[in-house]
Amino acid sequence: MAPKIPQQSPLQHSDTVATAGGIPQHAAHPTGWRRWVLTTNHKEIGTLYLIFSLTMFFVGGIFALVVRAELFQPGLQLVEPEFFNQMTTMHGLIMVFAAVMPAFTGLANWMIPLQIGAPDMALPRLNNFSFWLLPVSFTLLLSTLLMPGGGPNFGWTFYAPLSTTYAPSSTTFFILALHIAGISSILGAINIIATILNMRAPGMRLMDMPLFVWTWLITAFLLIAVMPVLAGVITMMLMDINFGTSFFDAGGGGDPVLFQHLFWFFGHPEVYIMILPAFGIVSAIIPTFARKPLFGYASMVYATAAIALLSFLVWAHHMFVVGLPLVAELFFMYSTMLIAVPTGVKIFNWVTTLFRGSISFESPMLFALAFVVLFTIGGFSGLMLAISPADFQYHDTYFVVAHFHYVLVPGAIFAIMAGVYYWLPKWTGHYPNETLAKWHFWFSVIGVNLTFFPMHFAGLAGMPRRIPDYALQFADFNFVSSIGAFFFGASQLLFVLVIVLCVRGGKKAPAKAWEGAVDLEWTVPSPAPLHTFETPPVFQSTDK
Amino acid sequence: MSSTGYYVPPTSRWPILGSLAIGLMMAGLGAQLVYGSATLLIVIGALSIIAVMTFWFRDVISESHLGLYDSQMDRSFRWGMGWFIFSEVMFFAAFFGALFYVRMFAIPWLGGEGAKGVSALLWPNFIAEWPLLNPPDTSVPSPEQVFSPWQLPLVNTLLLVTSSITLTISHEALKTGNRSLCRNWLAGTVLLGCCFIFIQGVEYYEAYQHYGITLEAGIFGSTFFILTGFHGVHVIIGTLILIVMLARVMRGHFEDSQHFAFEASCWYWHFVDVVWLGLFIFVYVV
Numbered sequence A: 001m002a003p004k005i006p007q008q009s010p011l012q013h014s015d016t017v018a019t020a021g022g023i024p025q026h027a028a029h030p031t032g033w034r035r036w037v038l039t040t041n042h043k044e045i046g047t048l049y050l051i052f053s054l055t056m057f058f059v060g061g062i063f064a065l066v067v068r069a070e071l072f073q074p075g076l077q078l079v080e081p082e083f084f085n086q087m088t089t090m091h092g093l094i095m096v097f098a099a100v101m102p103a104f105t106g107l108a109n110w111m112i113p114l115q116i117g118a119p120d121m122a123l124p125r126l127n128n129f130s131f132w133l134l135p136v137s138f139t140l141l142l143s144t145l146l147m148p149g150g151g152p153n154f155g156w157t158f159y160a161p162l163s164t165t166y167a168p169s170s171t172t173f174f175i176l177a178l179h180i181a182g183i184s185s186i187l188g189a190i191n192i193i194a195t196i197l198n199m200r201a202p203g204m205r206l207m208d209m210p211l212f213v214w215t216w217l218i219t220a221f222l223l224i225a226v227m228p229v230l231a232g233v234i235t236m237m238l239m240d241i242n243f244g245t246s247f248f249d250a251g252g253g254g255d256p257v258l259f260q261h262l263f264w265f266f267g268h269p270e271v272y273i274m275i276l277p278a279f280g281i282v283s284a285i286i287p288t289f290a291r292k293p294l295f296g297y298a299s300m301v302y303a304t305a306a307i308a309l310l311s312f313l314v315w316a317h318h319m320f321v322v323g324l325p326l327v328a329e330l331f332f333m334y335s336t337m338l339i340a341v342p343t344g345v346k347i348f349n350w351v352t353t354l355f356r357g358s359i360s361f362e363s364p365m366l367f368a369l370a371f372v373v374l375f376t377i378g379g380f381s382g383l384m385l386a387i388s389p390a391d392f393q394y395h396d397t398y399f400v401v402a403h404f405h406y407v408l409v410p411g412a413i414f415a416i417m418a419g420v421y422y423w424l425p426k427w428t429g430h431y432p433n434e435t436l437a438k439w440h441f442w443f444s445v446i447g448v449n450l451t452f453f454p455m456h457f458a459g460l461a462g463m464p465r466r467i468p469d470y471a472l473q474f475a476d477f478n479f480v481s482s483i484g485a486f487f488f489g490a491s492q493l494l495f496v497l498v499i500v501l502c503v504r505g506g507k508k509a510p511a512k513a514w515e516g517a518v519d520l521e522w523t524v525p526s527p528a529p530l531h532t533f534e535t536p537p538v539f540q541s542t543d544k
Numbered sequence B: 001m002s003s004t005g006y007y008v009p010p011t012s013r014w015p016i017l018g019s020l021a022i023g024l025m026m027a028g029l030g031a032q033l034v035y036g037s038a039t040l041l042i043v044i045g046a047l048s049i050i051a052v053m054t055f056w057f058r059d060v061i062s063e064s065h066l067g068l069y070d071s072q073m074d075r076s077f078r079w080g081m082g083w084f085i086f087s088e089v090m091f092f093a094a095f096f097g098a099l100f101y102v103r104m105f106a107i108p109w110l111g112g113e114g115a116k117g118v119s120a121l122l123w124p125n126f127i128a129e130w131p132l133l134n135p136p137d138t139s140v141p142s143p144e145q146v147f148s149p150w151q152l153p154l155v156n157t158l159l160l161v162t163s164s165i166t167l168t169i170s171h172e173a174l175k176t177g178n179r180s181l182c183r184n185w186l187a188g189t190v191l192l193g194c195c196f197i198f199i200q201g202v203e204y205y206e207a208y209q210h211y212g213i214t215l216e217a218g219i220f221g222s223t224f225f226i227l228t229g230f231h232g233v234h235v236i237i238g239t240l241i242l243i244v245m246l247a248r249v250m251r252g253h254f255e256d257s258q259h260f261a262f263e264a265s266c267w268y269w270h271f272v273d274v275v276w277l278g279l280f281i282f283v284y285v286v
Ligand code: HEM
Pocket: A157, A271, A272, A274, A275, A317, A318, A336, A337, A339, A340, A343, A378, A379, A380, A381, A382, A383, A385, A386, A387, A391, A394, A395, A396, A400, A403, A404, A407, A408, A411, A412
C-alpha cells in the first residue's frame, strides 16, 4: 500500500504548548519521575511498555538459561526438579504475558497514533492505567517464587489438577496476578480498537490503514474475546482451590479436560495475538526496503481476518491425545490445517513483494527476512503437529517445543526487534549503530537455530518436554541446544547496547528515515515531538 | 471529525494509584485465602479502589462540564463501553461453556456413554443425570433438591425484565427533558434491582439451609453459584451505577442530547438483564 501524502499537506507539529479552542491542552509537562508515572502521552506510555518488556525479556531469559544449564548434560546437574519446574513455568508465563505481549502493546502505543494521524490514543488515562497494572501484576507473580512451597510449577499452561489439587499454595497469588495482567490486556485492547476506529485522520478509510494498524485492530478484537475466557478459567481454578468447587474434579462431576478446553479456547487465539502484530511489522518493513508497494494489500487484510476467525475453531489441536471423540479429532485436524492457507497467502505476498525489488539489507530488513524464513519453518512443523495421528507421537515432546519456539522467537521476537530497529530513528532521532545491529542480527540468527533446530530431532526421537533429566541418546542435541541458548542470551546484550547508544546519540535521522518508507509516521520529524497531529493531517488515499 | 482538537487530558495520578490499589487488594485477597490473615489489607485495597474510581470519574465529569469533550470523544467512550460489554459477554460465555460441556459431555461420559465410556470405569455405579444430585465420588456432598424455576427465579426474571423497561422509560424521559419523570422511573429501577438482590440473597440462604446446594456440592453447586454469583455481583455493580446516575440526575447533570454516562449505564443494565435470561433458561428451567 502506498498512501501519497501531499507534500504541502498542512501538518502541524509542535512541542510547544498548543491551545485549541482557547483551552490549554497540555500545560507544563512535569519532569523527572512524575513525568513517567503520571503521563497520559502515548509515546511515553509506549516507551514504558517497551522498557518493561525488555526487562522482563531478560528475566524470562535468565529462567530459560537455568533450564538449559540443567539440560546441558543428562542426569540431575544443578537444580532440584521442583525448582526446574518452577523455572520452565515462569519462563513461559513471563515471556508470553510480560515480554511479547507488552512489547507489541508498546509498539502499538507509539506507532498507531502516528500511523493513523491521531493526536494520541482515544483514552489516554486508561492507557496509563493499562501499563501500570503490568508491573503490579508481575511483581506479584515473581514474588511467588519466594513463597513457602515455591512458585507455580505446572507449566505455563497450568493444567488442572496439577494446578489445583497438586499445586503449591502460592497458586492463588499466581491466579490473582494473572487476573491483573488480564485486566491490563483487555483495557489496552479496548483503547487500541477505539483509537483505530475513531481517531483516523480525515480521509483515511479502513482499507487505507497500514497493515500494522490492521493487524492490531484484529489482535485487539482477539484479546477482548479471549482474555475474559482466561479470566473465567482461572476463576474456576481459584474456586476449586479455595472454595471446594468441582469444576475440574471428576469426583464431583466436573472434568479436568474441561480445563483444557477452556484454556485452549483462550490459548490458541493467544498465540495469534502474539503473531498477528508481527505480521503487521514485517508487512511494513519488507516493502520499505524492497522499495516496492506491498503485494496484495487487500489479501493481507483478509488473510489476517481469516486467521483470527479460524483461530476460534482449532483449539483442541492441543488436546489430540486427551481422548477426544473421533469426530473432534478430525474436525480439529482439518480446521487447523485450514489456517495454513491464509498463512501461506501472507508468506506468498511477502516473497512476491521482494520479487524484483531494489532490496537493501539494513538491520530491520535482515530481521524481517529472517522472520519470513524461520517463521515458515515453524509453520511447517505446526502443520506436522496438526496431523492428529502423527501428533500422538509428537505431543509433549521437544518437537512441540521446537515448533512454538520457531514461531515465537525468530517469529514474534524477531519481528519486535525488526520493528525496534525500524522505528528507533523515529523515536530517538538517531539511527541505531548499523554495524552493531548487524552483529546482533547474525548472532541472534545463529543462536536461535543452534538452540531450537536440534530440538526437532530430540523431539522426533521421543524426548519428553518439561523433564529435568533425559536418556543418554538425547545428550548431543541438548548439548548443542544449551550452547546455542547461552550464545543467544549473551547476544541480546548487544541489543541493549545498540538501543542505549541510539538513545544517547548517533547519526541524525531525517523525518523520513528510510528511503522507501511511505506511512504517515515518516511525515513527522525525527525524533517525533511529544505531541503530534494535534491538527489532524489530511490524508489522501490512493486506490490500491 | 472535529478539527478543534481532541482533548488529551493532562497528567493524572489516578491510573498509577488505581493500579497500586488493585495490587493491594489482590495481595490481600491472596494472603487471606492462603494464610488467612489479611482482611485489613483487603478492606484498605477495596476502599482505595473505590476512592480512585470516585476521583477519576469526578475528573471526567468536570472535564465534560467544562465542554472539553467533542463528538469524537463521545464516540471514543461509546466504542470503549461497547467493547467492554463484549468482554463481559465473553467472561460469562466461559461459565456457560463450562455448564454446557459438563451437561452435554462430561457427565454422560462419566455415566458410560460414548467413545469416552472408559471414564465410567472409575465409578461404575454412577448414574448420569442433570441436575446432578449424586456426584460420582460419595465423599462429595450432594444437593438434596433443586429450585423450581417457577417460584423465586421467575419472580426475579419478572423483576429484571420490568427493570429494563422502567429504565428505558427513564431514559426516554431524560431525552425529552422531563427530569422528574426520569428521576422517578430511575428510582423505580434501582428499587427493582435491590429487590432482585434481596431475593437472590433469600435464594442463597435457602440453598444452603434447606436444599443442600452449596459450593462443595459437586458440579451442580459449582456451576450454579459461579453463574448466579457473578451475575449477582454484576447486578449489585449495576445498581450502584444506577444510584450514582440517580444522584447525578437529581443534581441536574446531563443534557437532553448528551448524557453518555447515563446511556452507558443503561447498556450495562440491559446486558445484565440478558445474561439473567440465559441463566434463567439454562440454570433453572432446562
Ligand atoms: C500454520 C500455523 C500453525 C499450526 C498448524 C500450528 C499447530 C500446532 C499444534 C497442532 C500444536 C500442538 C502440538 C502438541 O501439543 O502436540 C501447536 C502447539 C503450539 N503452537 Fe502452533 N501452530 C501454528 C502456528 C503457531 C503460531 C503462529 C504460534 C505462535 C506465535 C504457535 C504457538 C504454539 C505454541 C505456543 C504451542 C505449544 C503450546 C504448549 O503446549 O505449550 N503456533 N501448534
